Amino acid sequence: MMKNRIVRGIAGSFILxxxxxxxxxxxxxxxxxxxxxxxxxxxxxxKWCLLDTILEKFGITE
Known part of the structure; x- marks a missing residue:
């Protein structure tokens, strides 16, 4: 669930x-x-997110 928190945090930060x-x-x-x-x-x-793919390449998984 760490990846989901990172994606939401980055998206929220970008919006703000x-x-x-x-x-x-x-x-x-x-x-x-x-x-x-x-x-x-x-x-x-x-059900596909580019940031998910990028985070996986950095070794961040669920």
Missing amino acids: ISLLLAVYVNLNWLWFTAFVGVNLLQSSIT
């Missing part, structure tokens, strides 16, 4: 960071927020 960048730098950072959301939706439908 991109929201802060949208507020303080440029509203176009909201496109990154949308990209992360679309990837989360896609992974829930296909």
